[in-house]
Amino acid sequence: MYVLAIANQKGGCGKTTTAVNLSASLAQIGKKILVIDFDPQAHASTGLGYDPDKIEQSIYDVLSSLSQSKTNLDSILKEVNSNLYLAPSSILLSTLEQELTDEIGRETRLWDAISRMQTKFDYVLIDCPPNLGFLTINALRAANEVLVPLEMSFFSFNGVNQLLDIINLVRERLNHNVDYRILMTMFDSRLQYSYQVQDAIRERFGDKVCRTIIHVNVKLREAASQGRPALYYDKYCRGAKDYLSLARELISRIEPPEPLSKGWTPKNRISKSSPKIGRDMPARTVEFIFPDPEAKEVFIAGDFNGWRVNEDAKLEKRNGVWVKSMTLPPGRYRYRFVVDGRWVDDPNNPMKEKNPYGELDSLLNIG
Ligand SMILES: Nc1ncnc2c1ncn2[C@@H]1O[C@H](COP(=O)(O)OP(=O)(O)OP(=O)(O)O)[C@@H](O)[C@H]1O
Ligand SMILES: [Mg+2]
Numbered sequence: 001m002y003v004l005a006i007a008n009q010k011g012g013c014g015k016t017t018t019a020v021n022l023s024a025s026l027a028q029i030g031k032k033i034l035v036i037d038f039d040p041q042a043h044a045s046t047g048l049g050y051d052p053d054k055i056e057q058s059i060y061d062v063l064s065s066l067s068q069s070k071t072n073l074d075s076i077l078k079e080v081n082s083n084l085y086l087a088p089s090s091i092l093l094s095t096l097e098q099e100l101t102d103e104i105g106r107e108t109r110l111w112d113a114i115s116r117m118q119t120k121f122d123y124v125l126i127d128c129p130p131n132l133g134f135l136t137i138n139a140l141r142a143a144n145e146v147l148v149p150l151e152m153s154f155f156s157f158n159g160v161n162q163l164l165d166i167i168n169l170v171r172e173r174l175n176h177n178v179d180y181r182i183l184m185t186m187f188d189s190r191l192q193y194s195y196q197v198q199d200a201i202r203e204r205f206g207d208k209v210c211r212t213i214i215h216v217n218v219k220l221r222e223a224a225s226q227g228r229p230a231l232y233y234d235k236y237c238r239g240a241k242d243y244l245s246l247a248r249e250l251i252s253r254i255e256p257p258e259p260l261s262k263g264w265t266p267k268n269r270i271s272k273s274s275p276k277i278g279r280d281m282p283a284r285t286v287e288f289i290f291p292d293p294e295a296k297e298v299f300i301a302g303d304f305n306g307w308r309v310n311e312d313a314k315l316e317k318r319n320g321v322w323v324k325s326m327t328l329p330p331g332r333y334r335y336r337f338v339v340d341g342r343w344v345d346d347p348n349n350p351m352k353e354k355n356p357y358g359e360l361d362s363l364l365n366i367g
Helices: 015-028 043-047 059-063 091-099 106-115 134-142 160-173 192-208 218-225 238-254
Strands: 002-006 033-037 078-081 084-087 123-127 145-151 179-185 284-290 298-302 316-318 321-328 331-339 342-344 352-354 360-366
Touching (some): 002 015, 015 084, 015 218, 043 218, 059 091, 091 134, 123 134, 218 238, 284 298, 284 331, 298 321
Parallel strands (some): 002 123, 002 145, 033 084
Antiparallel strands (some): 078 084, 331 360
């Protein structure tokens, strides 16, 4: 189980949108997901189709000692879809801090509840409120990683240092090892300003920035107002695709593939229709080329590297085109390029196949 807290004290930067849509994407890929709505505003509950006024028991009843209907985390779970569950919030959550003022170990209250849970999840996503108070500290203490959405404005830098200070405090004072990643949200590719902010964010936070960028997409707003993730509202919209890319990036980082090694057989990674693989055929060196001199960075992700977007997958710019050589064993591979955070198929390769997300993967046969 991997616990991800989505936090930033700045309001409206995309925390809830990320919690709702990333969770739906992870569930779509086949992971079992729990979203904990940890904001008294209960926007994640609404965004997943539950009216907080009609919910009988919420996360408040799990954590409070005073609640009349005290219960455990398993009992409040709502099944949103197969693989996707919600622990709803309620306005009462805002009283919890005061209630627990004198309690010892109050910062670990949420983690205690998560760790006692009987239901098994692959990923738990916690949607935090827009402040650095008691609820956010509880979420950080429960998390393996904090995902910090930053919208494309220089103002979004304000306050991140404070959040990072709190993360350090949790590490030192609560002796809990928690990592963080920055997620760029509401990127408007029509504005030069977005690219300037992007450069500044990458310069400031380096490899702590997610490769995937979430673009501005009105469908994300529309879907939220209908109480649905964008994937269930319009699965081909930009917002749904961006969050699927983010899910893939997260999975490939958290669940790294087995490395290519001698004698490696790609049978688990290729589709049934693939040709027979001659195991004794030699590996071949392939040169991947992406012809966009304007791009700032280009990666390649595919079956051969577990769809992992990292430094090893980076293309090099040579004479105005992006190039990467790879030596691959015989097999049939699917791959895509990640160009400045956008997933695209190979424009030079006519062999393509539709993937489960409605996009095209490029195909490569070796041997
Ligand atoms: N990529 C996007 N494109 C367009 N609209 C977006 C995008 N991301 C979020 N929004 C919209 O922006 C508003 C704020 O987003 P959201 O509620 O996710 O932020 P938040 O950080 O959870 O806010 P709060 O701090 O109040 O909890 C919402 O109306 C949401 O639909
Ligand atoms: Mg929110």
